Amino acid sequence: MDSFNFKNSTRIIFGKDSFKDVGKYIKPHSSKILLHYEGELIKKLGIYDTVINSLKENNINFVELSGVVPNPRLSLVEKGIDICIDNNIDFILAVGGGSVIDSSKAIALGTPYVGDVWNFFTGKDEPTSSLKVGVVLTIPGAGSEMSESSIITKEEDSTKAVCDTEFNIPEFAILDPQVCYSIPAKLMCCGIADILSHLMERYFSPSKNVELSDSLIEGAMRTIINLGPKYLENPKDYNTCAEIMWTATVAHNGMIACGRVADWSSHRIEHEISALYDLNHGAGMAVIFPAWLKYVKKLNPEKIQRFSKNVFQCEDGIEALENFFRSLGLATTLKELNIPNENFNFMAKKALGNRETMGSYVQLNAKDITNILDIAMEGNI
Numbered sequence: 001m002d003s004f005n006f007k008n009s010t011r012i013i014f015g016k017d018s019f020k021d022v023g024k025y026i027k028p029h030s031s032k033i034l035l036h037y038e039g040e041l042i043k044k045l046g047i048y049d050t051v052i053n054s055l056k057e058n059n060i061n062f063v064e065l066s067g068v069v070p071n072p073r074l075s076l077v078e079k080g081i082d083i084c085i086d087n088n089i090d091f092i093l094a095v096g097g098g099s100v101i102d103s104s105k106a107i108a109l110g111t112p113y114v115g116d117v118w119n120f121f122t123g124k125d126e127p128t129s130s131l132k133v134g135v136v137l138t139i140p141g142a143g144s145e146m147s148e149s150s151i152i153t154k155e156e157d158s159t160k161a162v163c164d165t166e167f168n169i170p171e172f173a174i175l176d177p178q179v180c181y182s183i184p185a186k187l188m189c190c191g192i193a194d195i196l197s198h199l200m201e202r203y204f205s206p207s208k209n210v211e212l213s214d215s216l217i218e219g220a221m222r223t224i225i226n227l228g229p230k231y232l233e234n235p236k237d238y239n240t241c242a243e244i245m246w247t248a249t250v251a252h253n254g255m256i257a258c259g260r261v262a263d264w265s266s267h268r269i270e271h272e273i274s275a276l277y278d279l280n281h282g283a284g285m286a287v288i289f290p291a292w293l294k295y296v297k298k299l300n301p302e303k304i305q306r307f308s309k310n311v312f313q314c315e316d317g318i319e320a321l322e323n324f325f326r327s328l329g330l331a332t333t334l335k336e337l338n339i340p341n342e343n344f345n346f347m348a349k350k351a352l353g354n355r356e357t358m359g360s361y362v363q364l365n366a367k368d369i370t371n372i373l374d375i376a377m378e379g380n381i
Contacts, residue, residue, distance in 0.1 A: 098142020
């Protein structure tokens with residue numbers, strides 16, 4: 001087991017109608033906030049009016065900023081920073097899924113910072129403070145509601161980058177499984193793929209003597225695989241939605257991976273695809289992770305054999321994984337997503353950044369990444 005330093009202070013408020021009390025949880029921290037959300041979805045879900053009423057009941061003033069899109073944009077983050085500075089705002093409420101939460105975190109980092117917030121995403125500088133962020137989760141999958149990560153896309157050059165810092169950890173997160181009832185099934189299934197990808201990134205690790213976290217991750221993977229068909233059979237089953245929502249949070253809050261090194265190669269590769277083609281991240285992971293597994297199988301097969309046996313109870317866990325994604329109605333090749341191969345070399349270099357290699361389970365260079373993208377094109381080795 002590797003040494004680790006773990007911190008997570010997010011209060012989780014979980015259950016039916018829990019978001020009705022959001023104002024109560026903000027009140028100890030602020031009386032003037034930025035309300036940040038996607039647009040029409042929270043109004044269709046009925047969450048918007050409920051949140052507004054709770055804010056008013058608790059005498060909390062607010063300024064609204066909507067317009068968050070999948071693969072949240074730096075330009076909107078910069079707009080949010082200006083709003084917070086101009087209005088002396090000291091708290092941000094994110095009402096939405098991973099994109100809204102990541103955008104809120106970036107605004108929170110940039111508001112007290114004298115400089116370009118993008119510096120935090122390129123590694124040119126490190127945060128030393130931030131505004132506090134609270135979350136009302138509407139779409140499970142990304143796990144940002146209890147994580148240290150924020151991922152933002154810079155439009156000018158289609159660069160997608162991550163900032164990991166404990167300042168990103170939300171003050172609280174409100175999770176009501178009932179919001180899942182009105183989410184389009186395709187979006188929920190993309191979220192399920194994202195959950196599984198977070199677990200697999202941590203599972204395929206070179207760290208030894210991690211039996212506890214191996215077993216925890218395997219159990220979480222089996223859980224989400226069992227829940228997928230149940231969700232499709234009855235999208236409004238409270239217990240199924242509750243378990244999906246909680247598994248998403250646990251998969252990305254850091255605790256399940258304590259004492260081990262994660263890989264993250266598949267995520268870095270997919271980030272380049274979604275940055276360039278504006279693809280839903282979970283949909284991209286359903287393509288890239290099986291391709292990555294196919295490529296590294298011969299180089300480091302031991303853990304893949306355990307994955308097959310303990311997660312899917314079969315001989316070929318990679319094939320079973322692809323079949324699971326297909327059962328959710330997700331594509332498993334780039335060809336199905338109409339993504340061409342013309343930018344593979346470019347994406348490989350961008351995924352590496354300034355590094356020669358990336359990954360911990362198997363180290364990949366630019367040629368390796370291009371080979372994985374070639375496999376992802378049609379699913380063949």
